[in-house]
Amino acid sequence: MPLFLPHKKPGPIKPTPNPYPSRFQRWRQSVWLTFIFILLLGGAVRFYKPLYDPLEQILFEKVVFLQKSFLHPFYQTRILLQSAQQLVYLKEKHARLVLINEDLKKELQALKPLSHENKVLKQLLNIPVQDGLKYRTVRVLASPYDGLHRFFLIEGGEKDGVIKDQAVVVEEGIVGRIEKVGKYLARVLLITDLNSRIPVMTTSSKQKAILSGNGSFLSTLVYVNDISKLQVGEKVVTSGLGGIFPAGFPVGVIDSFDHGKVKVRLYVPFQDIEWVQILNLRPQEFHREVSSALEDK
Amino acid sequence: MKLVPNFLKVLPLLSLFSIMMIGSSWHIAGFPLMPTLLLIPVYYWLVYHPSWLPQEGLFVIGLVYDVLMGHALGVSSILLMGSTIVGRYSRSSLRPDKFLLIWLGFVFFSGGYLLLYALCFSGGIELFVSWIFGVILYPLVVLFLSHLHLWIQSHV
Numbered sequence: 001m002p003l004f005l006p007h008k009k010p011g012p013i014k015p016t017p018n019p020y021p022s023r024f025q026r027w028r029q030s031v032w033l034t035f036i037f038i039l040l041l042g043g044a045v046r047f048y049k050p051l052y053d054p055l056e057q058i059l060f061e062k063v064v065f066l067q068k069s070f071l072h073p074f075y076q077t078r079i080l081l082q083s084a085q086q087l088v089y090l091k092e093k094h095a096r097l098v099l100i101n102e103d104l105k106k107e108l109q110a111l112k113p114l115s116h117e118n119k120v121l122k123q124l125l126n127i128p129v130q131d132g133l134k135y136r137t138v139r140v141l142a143s144p145y146d147g148l149h150r151f152f153l154i155e156g157g158e159k160d161g162v163i164k165d166q167a168v169v170v171e172e173g174i175v176g177r178i179e180k181v182g183k184y185l186a187r188v189l190l191i192t193d194l195n196s197r198i199p200v201m202t203t204s205s206k207q208k209a210i211l212s213g214n215g216s217f218l219s220t221l222v223y224v225n226d227i228s229k230l231q232v233g234e235k236v237v238t239s240g241l242g243g244i245f246p247a248g249f250p251v252g253v254i255d256s257f258d259h260g261k262v263k264v265r266l267y268v269p270f271q272d273i274e275w276v277q278i279l280n281l282r283p284q285e286f287h288r289e290v291s292s293a294l295e296d297k
Numbered sequence: 298m299k300l301v302p303n304f305l306k307v308l309p310l311l312s313l314f315s316i317m318m319i320g321s322s323w324h325i326a327g328f329p330l331m332p333t334l335l336l337i338p339v340y341y342w343l344v345y346h347p348s349w350l351p352q353e354g355l356f357v358i359g360l361v362y363d364v365l366m367g368h369a370l371g372v373s374s375i376l377l378m379g380s381t382i383v384g385r386y387s388r389s390s391l392r393p394d395k396f397l398l399i400w401l402g403f404v405f406f407s408g409g410y411l412l413l414y415a416l417c418f419s420g421g422i423e424l425f426v427s428w429i430f431g432v433i434l435y436p437l438v439v440l441f442l443s444h445l446h447l448w449i450q451s452h453v
Contacts, residue, residue, distance in 0.1 A: 032382065034351075034352045034353070035352055035378050035379070035381075035382060038352060038353065038356050038374075038378060039375065039378075042356070042371050042374065042375075043371075046370065046371050052370070055370075056364070056370055059360060059361070059364045059370070060364050063361050063364040063365055064364075064365075066318065067318050067321070067365065070315070070318035070319055071318070071319065071322065074319070142321070142322040143322055144321035144322055144331070144365050144366055144367075145321070145322070145324060145329045145331070145366075146321070146329050146331035146332050146366050146423075146424075146427070147328070147329045147331075147421070147423025147424045147426075147427055148366070148368070148418050148419075148423070148424075149366060149367040149368070151367055179367075180367075187367065215421065215423065217327075271324070271327070
């Protein structure tokens, strides 16, 4: 069988069933008229906000749910393949982990007195101790990408208590923040996205700045207090300003200076992430409190 | 009731929908396959059977694409619907048995589409790489689509 066949239907040409179509059918067949009609209708909806916002929300929920269904077989196949691969290396990994565990136990023993000392010193200095952050672990469903926006679709929505602007992290550091919430699913705007801006600071020179995403895995530091104090290899962490990301979370390391731009290599391996943690913070309450405090002044 | 033939005529739109849903998360070396991957079935059906690709269907596909990619709703709909008009006028200059000519047509079609797309959403090098990927993958996707086309034609 040839690779590409001409698409010709064999047999005699049949007569048209309706040689005199109605006016509606004639309009329907005119691409220009249909185009203009849909354009006018769509334009009216687009600029009528009370109709557009709920429509966008409904579409978001339905489309993401549909995509989840479409990707399910692929996801299960990937898990199966990964499980098979993991089984092969399990024995070797176990032996290595036993050794690491022994080392960690020794380190823990050494750290216990330091932890106690730290607690006592904090009490003496009267520093308020922050409670341990609570978080919810959710699965990453998909990461649709067309070269413009970088985000994750995650399996957690309003029903699970996920709210807009909550911070999303992994073990290695900050991933992004919740941008849109559906009933069962949500969208995470990654820190590499063009629209992402997060307040950060450097660990050695203590320079505060804004980390700006640019679509690549090398983000840029902008609004740096004193750029001359920064050094290549310096660590970048969240500053805690803005109320979305808690202070001190690892972000990345200064990679290079390119024509006055400070490039930061991010810690998080975005392409390998399967699970993320949503921090149980209430950024919108924080914003409300800040705005009310400003109003009082 | 012509339920089955009518359903078969929806299959081209469903092929578009499936490619969009599955391909939206695919990357090669960090570069996306979208939106050029979506353009392959659009172009194929526009060239071989435009009546199976109604503008209303493309409007919905565009909306779904915008939701999936986090764009403002409607921009992709307009671009896709506009491409049907381009397809309507340019298909007369293409011959269905000249595969290379049609492939070349796709290069220009997708290039023009991506240029408008980049202007609308201020895209960069990623879109260019996506275009290259799409052009390379074109024969592979068309192989699947041509078999689907023949199968639908033999049943409708």
